[in-house]
Amino acid sequence: MPVITFANTKGGAGKxxxxxxxxxxxxxxxxxVTILDADPQHWISHWHDISGKVPNIEVISxxxxxxxxxxxxxxxxxxxxxxxxxAGARNTLMATAIGLxxxxxxxxxxxxxxxxxxxxxxxxxxxxEEKAGIRIxxxxxxxxVNSLVTTRALQVVKQLLSERAVRVLDxxxxxxxxxxxxxxxxxxxxxxxxxxxxxLDKACQNARAFGDEVRQLVPLRLTRNMRRAA
Ligand SMILES: Nc1ncnc2c1ncn2[C@@H]1O[C@H](COP(=O)(O)OP(=O)(O)O)[C@@H](O)[C@H]1O
Ligand SMILES: [Mg+2]
Numbered sequence: 001m002p003v004i005t006f007a008n009t010k011g012g013a014g015k016x017x018x019x020x021x022x023x024x025x026x027x028x029x030x031x032x033v034t035i036l037d038a039d040p041q042h043w044i045s046h047w048h049d050i051s052g053k054v055p056n057i058e059v060i061s062x063x064x065x066x067x068x069x070x071x072x073x074x075x076x077x078x079x080x081x082x083x084x085x086x087a088g089a090r091n092t093l094m095a096t097a098i099g100l101x102x103x104x105x106x107x108x109x110x111x112x113x114x115x116x117x118x119x120x121x122x123x124x125x126x127x128x129e130e131k132a133g134i135r136i137x138x139x140x141x142x143x144x145v146n147s148l149v150t151t152r153a154l155q156v157v158k159q160l161l162s163e164r165a166v167r168v169l170d171x172x173x174x175x176x177x178x179x180x181x182x183x184x185x186x187x188x189x190x191x192x193x194x195x196x197x198x199x200l201d202k203a204c205q206n207a208r209a210f211g212d213e214v215r216q217l218v219p220l221r222l223t224r225n226m227r228r229a230a
Pocket of ligand 1: 144
């Protein structure tokens, strides 16, 4: 059961949105997903409350420093992917969640290019590796990218990050009404009405590409405990 944590110390970076897109996409493809909602705004818990039963998805709404490890252990046998949505803050819960993760996703807004909150997460990951010898795989995912932005502009951001040896996912998350509206409607992209949500098909394609890329990077069999044992 890989643990994937979405972290950026800045609010509004797109963590919660990306976490829900990934969770619903993995669930759609048949994986059993548990989302740990550690965002004090509780958007995902609210989404779950209004959605009714979503196949393959469970949401845990309350977490403390003391309970996080137990939540992970309790779900190991029954969950394929465990996804953590963190607060937009630099706190001990963030450090603990990152320390327990197989992969940290760092959403950074592609348009704003304000990468400070992402840099703080990268700094923490660097400290963990240098001081404690713990290397946690991680990737930046560009979010809220304008669909009209040229790939050239994105290439520049990717180039800058790759110069610092930071992996950037090939799939950016595009700014789409569907990714916003799903929090109001509940359900999934597949249950939304294409007549009422513009470019729903493109949002579905984007979510699928994102899910495919994450599945390749973090396959089911690759969990941290197994890597340690190897
Ligand atoms: N890809 C996207 N398309 C459209 N709106 C988005 C997208 N990503 C984020 N948003 C919107 O931006 C705001 C902040 O996103 P959110 O995921 O809550 O960020 P965070 O969890 O990092 O604070 C929300 O209003 C959300 O609906
Ligand atoms: Mg959030």
